[in-house]
Amino acid sequence: MERSFLYRPIPPGWRAEWAAGLASPIETGENRQTRLFAFRLGGEWFGVDPSTVSEVARVVPVRSLPHHDPGVVGGLVSLRGRVVVLLKLAEFLQVSRREADAALQRLLIFRHDEWQFGALADEAAGFLNFPAAQLLPVPATLGRDDTALAHGLFARPGRCIIWLNTGRLFPALRARLAR
Amino acid sequence: MPSEDLSQFSLAELFRMEAETQLAALSDGIIRLETPSSAVLDDLMRAAHSLKGAARVVGVETGVRIAHALEDVFVRAKADPAWVSPSMIDRMLSGVDLLRRVAQLEKKAGESVRPEEVEAFVTHCTQCLERAADPGPAALRRERVKAADAPVTVEQTPQEPDQRSAPRASAPFLRVASANLNHLVELAGESRILLRQLQTFVEEARMLVQAQHRMESLLGHWSKHASIDDGRRRTVLELQSQWHAWRTQSLQHASRLQDYDLSAGLLADRLYSEALACRMRPFEDCLPALRRLVHETGRQLGKAVRLVVSGESTQVDREILERLEGPLIHLLRNAVDHGIEPGNDRLATGKAVEGTIRLAVGQFGGRLVVRVEDDGHGINPDEVRRRAVAGNYASAEAAGQLSPQETLEFIFLPGFSLRDRVTEVSGRGVGLDAVQTVIRALRGSVRLSSTLGQGTRFEISVPISLSIARCLLVEIAGEPWAMPLSRLTQLLQVAAESVESIQGQPFIRAGHERIGLVQAAQLLGLNAVPVKSGKLSVMVVSKGGHSYGIVVDRFLQQVELSVQEMPAELGKIRHFSAVSVLADGAPVLLLDDEDLISSIQSLVAAGQLCTGTPSSPARAAASKRILVVEDSLTVRELERKVLTGRGYAVETATDGMDGWNKLRAGDFDLVITDVDMPRMDGIELVQQIRATPRLHDLAVMIVTYKGRPEDRRRGLEAGADYYFTKSSFHNEELVRVVEEIIGGATG
Numbered sequence: 001m002e003r004s005f006l007y008r009p010i011p012p013g014w015r016a017e018w019a020a021g022l023a024s025p026i027e028t029g030e031n032r033q034t035r036l037f038a039f040r041l042g043g044e045w046f047g048v049d050p051s052t053v054s055e056v057a058r059v060v061p062v063r064s065l066p067h068h069d070p071g072v073v074g075g076l077v078s079l080r081g082r083v084v085v086l087l088k089l090a091e092f093l094q095v096s097r098r099e100a101d102a103a104l105q106r107l108l109i110f111r112h113d114e115w116q117f118g119a120l121a122d123e124a125a126g127f128l129n130f131p132a133a134q135l136l137p138v139p140a141t142l143g144r145d146d147t148a149l150a151h152g153l154f155a156r157p158g159r160c161i162i163w164l165n166t167g168r169l170f171p172a173l174r175a176r177l178a179r
Numbered sequence: 180m181p182s183e184d185l186s187q188f189s190l191a192e193l194f195r196m197e198a199e200t201q202l203a204a205l206s207d208g209i210i211r212l213e214t215p216s217s218a219v220l221d222d223l224m225r226a227a228h229s230l231k232g233a234a235r236v237v238g239v240e241t242g243v244r245i246a247h248a249l250e251d252v253f254v255r256a257k258a259d260p261a262w263v264s265p266s267m268i269d270r271m272l273s274g275v276d277l278l279r280r281v282a283q284l285e286k287k288a289g290e291s292v293r294p295e296e297v298e299a300f301v302t303h304c305t306q307c308l309e310r311a312a313d314p315g316p317a318a319l320r321r322e323r324v325k326a327a328d329a330p331v332t333v334e335q336t337p338q339e340p341d342q343r344s345a346p347r348a349s350a351p352f353l354r355v356a357s358a359n360l361n362h363l364v365e366l367a368g369e370s371r372i373l374l375r376q377l378q379t380f381v382e383e384a385r386m387l388v389q390a391q392h393r394m395e396s397l398l399g400h401w402s403k404h405a406s407i408d409d410g411r412r413r414t415v416l417e418l419q420s421q422w423h424a425w426r427t428q429s430l431q432h433a434s435r436l437q438d439y440d441l442s443a444g445l446l447a448d449r450l451y452s453e454a455l456a457c458r459m460r461p462f463e464d465c466l467p468a469l470r471r472l473v474h475e476t477g478r479q480l481g482k483a484v485r486l487v488v489s490g491e492s493t494q495v496d497r498e499i500l501e502r503l504e505g506p507l508i509h510l511l512r513n514a515v516d517h518g519i520e521p522g523n524d525r526l527a528t529g530k531a532v533e534g535t536i537r538l539a540v541g542q543f544g545g546r547l548v549v550r551v552e553d554d555g556h557g558i559n560p561d562e563v564r565r566r567a568v569a570g571n572y573a574s575a576e577a578a579g580q581l582s583p584q585e586t587l588e589f590i591f592l593p594g595f596s597l598r599d600r601v602t603e604v605s606g607r608g609v610g611l612d613a614v615q616t617v618i619r620a621l622r623g624s625v626r627l628s629s630t631l632g633q634g635t636r637f638e639i640s641v642p643i644s645l646s647i648a649r650c651l652l653v654e655i656a657g658e659p660w661a662m663p664l665s666r667l668t669q670l671l672q673v674a675a676e677s678v679e680s681i682q683g684q685p686f687i688r689a690g691h692e693r694i695g696l697v698q699a700a701q702l703l704g705l706n707a708v709p710v711k712s713g714k715l716s717v718m719v720v721s722k723g724g725h726s727y728g729i730v731v732d733r734f735l736q737q738v739e740l741s742v743q744e745m746p747a748e749l750g751k752i753r754h755f756s757a758v759s760v761l762a763d764g765a766p767v768l769l770l771d772d773e774d775l776i777s778s779i780q781s782l783v784a785a786g787q788l789c790t791g792t793p794s795s796p797a798r799a800a801a802s803k804r805i806l807v808v809e810d811s812l813t814v815r816e817l818e819r820k821v822l823t824g825r826g827y828a829v830e831t832a833t834d835g836m837d838g839w840n841k842l843r844a845g846d847f848d849l850v851i852t853d854v855d856m857p858r859m860d861g862i863e864l865v866q867q868i869r870a871t872p873r874l875h876d877l878a879v880m881i882v883t884y885k886g887r888p889e890d891r892r893r894g895l896e897a898g899a900d901y902y903f904t905k906s907s908f909h910n911e912e913l914v915r916v917v918e919e920i921i922g923g924a925t926g
Contacts, residue, residue, distance in 0.1 A: 061765045081760055
């Protein structure tokens with residue numbers, strides 16, 4: 001098995017982040033932590049409730065669907081014999097894509113109720129903890145109409161992580177599909 | 180448990196489940212009769228009655244008799260609860276025990292219910308009732324039922340149903356949700372795909388052995404070389420013997436790996452077929468309900484009808500079996516009502532009083548064929564013709580020209596009926612079209628034939644399983660697609676020159692038939708790929724007597740695919756019926772012939788049929804030509820595939836020099852080149868192109884890993900129109916850029 005699947009270069013500030021995390025007092029009501037699965041689309045980082053991500057896989061061949069409105073459907077992928085619809089999450093969230101590093105790209109499989117779909121992430125960072133009290137509102141200046149799709153954001157030095165409200169995002173995606 | 184999904188159980192299993200519940204209620208209630216109670220008797224009557232009905236459905240006649248006898252006693256007791264004596268309670272309990280054995284609830288080996296035991300019980304119950312001063316209403320009712328039963332016999336299969344269920348009872352059943360089963364099949368399929376990759380490792384191990392062998396013989400030659408001294412020779416010989424040991428070890432390793440691959444592959448195949456087999460059930464599971472139907476319909480209409488079944492052990496996909504039941508019920512009811520004549524009419528024509536309906540089931544050529552055949556009066560084509568004209572289904576002239584066989588097809592039309600009188604059983608003109616709809620939805624067909632005076636035959640043909648489809652893999656626009664074999668009329672490989680044309684519409688001749696051609700790529704909205712060989716690969720599909728030839732790039736291979744439904748959230752996607760996964764793990768779409776045919780028909784109607792055949796020179800010339808210069812085989816083939824898929828004509832070159840030669844010889848619209856290549860690199864190639872007047876305006880695109888700004892500048896300064904970094908290599912992106920530079924493939 002290739003090891004690099006689980007190995008990534010340590011991002012800047014990672015050690016300090018962990019040190020700070022380990023040094024912080026044991027969790028009580030006030031310093032409750034929010035645990036998110038973090039991934040990157042284009043230049044932006046997003047986080048979702050870990051329970052909504054059922055799998056992180058290597059990128060597999062994508063089969064496009066002729067005649068299908070290209071809207072949010074990226075095509076079909078096969079995940080251990082099961083065919084799953086690939087959705088263009090970045091396009092839906094209006095994130096501008098930039099040149100992606102194929103080695104970092106991952107296929108994320110999301111699960112919502114009984115519905116399962118895949119989306120390509122340009123990078124998956126795994127699970128991260130954030131002090132719940134540090135949740136900031138999504139700035140209205142973001143220029144996107146997706147403020148309703150986010151709980152808020154956690155600011156970190158050098159990067160912000162938008163905590164997606166999957167309870168709204170997934171039904172919105174599904175509704176777009178049904179169109 | 181009304182909310183529970185019981186659909187995966189056979190009727191026999193359901194009967195056992197029901198018997199368990201009802202028998203418990205019976206024992207309990209009978210014991211409570213020691214204190215006479217009208218309410219308890221109500222419960223007992225209900226339980227006995229339900230059990231009787233259930234036994235009848237599954238054809239357990241002994242169960243019906245015992246339950247019926249019990250019911251009569253309960254009905255009589257209801258009139259006077261005090262009538263029940265303690266000895267009668269014991270008798271009734273013995274009846275319950277008898278029923279328990281009939282229903283196979285207790286697995287006592289070798290213990291089956293003897294007919295005399297049943298007779299003794301029934302006789303005793305009858306005696307009890309006769310001893311009672313007033314003959315209860317139930318006894319009368321039973322007499323009536325017996326009379327009505329008389330003309331009808333339902334032929335038993337060689338085995339009694341209750342005996343048949345005996346071996347099943349010894350193998351316990353588990354309830355498994357069908358979703359779990361489907362998932363199991365998918366996982367088994369995946370494991371097969373995954374294990375197939377072991378072959379790559381075996382191949383690699385073999386290559387390693389070969390390399391070691393070469394090294395060993397090289398050392399052998401060296402050791403014999405005259406110019407080396409003895410000391411060195413010894414070292415070389417030592418090295419050679421060491422290398423030999425390594426090679427032997429590698430060889431063992433490779434052969435172990437090969438054995439492992441073989442057994443793992445076999446295991447995965449077996450697992451897969453076992454998982455698939457879990458979805459199969461014997462046809463006989465739907466028989467009891469059909470037998471009962473024939474029996475009751477016959478009784479209702481006062482006709483003596485015998486149902487003869489053959490091939491009942493044929494294994495059928497559970498889902499198909501369920502969906503076939505409705506059409507079969509319809510056809511059997513029709514056969515009793517429309518087909519079989521009343522007894523007197525039969526006698527008058529020299530037939531036996533008893534009509535016979537034959538239900539034959541079997542697998543033929545990978546399909547399940549079910550035949551329903553009666554020996555009744557048959558269908559008169561003239562009568563069908565008359566009604567078709569009267570009902571405005573066809574003009575008198577058109578109907579007159581139809582063959583008897585074609586005429587019969589009218590009875591599949593909605594609303595068409597041969598009956599003037601609507602009965603409770605049939606004649607509403609609803610049904611045969613519904614039968615056809617269900618069968619078509621199962622990717623099957625239904626055929627009708629009839630001989631006047633001798634009988635009518637319906638033949639249903641459906642796939643054995645909905646989850647497996649035998650398909651032909653074809654390449655369209657550079658990608659594989661699957662066409663279910665069952666929907667293909669024929670496959671043709673014809674010379675491009677043999678394509679003729681009428682009013683701009685291309686066609687070929689196959690026998691006496693002219694088959695109009697249409698490109699698969701056009702139907703699917705893909706860009707056609709020019710075919711280099713002079714042969715056209717044509718899939719012929721037919722509907723309503725018309726055949727259409729769908730031209731594909733080439734036929735790949737025949738495969739058996741495990742079919743999955745299209746993800747529900749996408750809804751129905753035009754031209755595709757289902758989706759599957761190929762052996763390499765890539766998804767593949769199954770073509771829907773009905774959709775394809777309707778698209779062809781609308782294209783023809785709109786006069787938009789693309790008239791060029793893929794190999795016609797005009798078409799090939801219309802495609803833009805691209806030269807891909809790239810030393811990496813993978814990248815080269817990937818680019819070729821992606822661009823070919825979009826309809827471009829692509830040629831490849833392995834390095835700058837090769838590319839330069841091809842450029843001078845041919846005519847291209849675009850050159851896509853790598854930078855780092857042996858002999859002549861990409862930058863030199865671009866400089867050469869720009870220095871040649873003829874090629875001065877040729878579009879050039881550089882595709883490279885070198886993403887530094889200075890690399891980019893160097894490429895663009897040499898004269899490239901576009902600098903594309905491979906780290907951003909997305910198929911879509913490449914096509915987008917190519918389209919930006921030279922437009923679409925044929926634009």
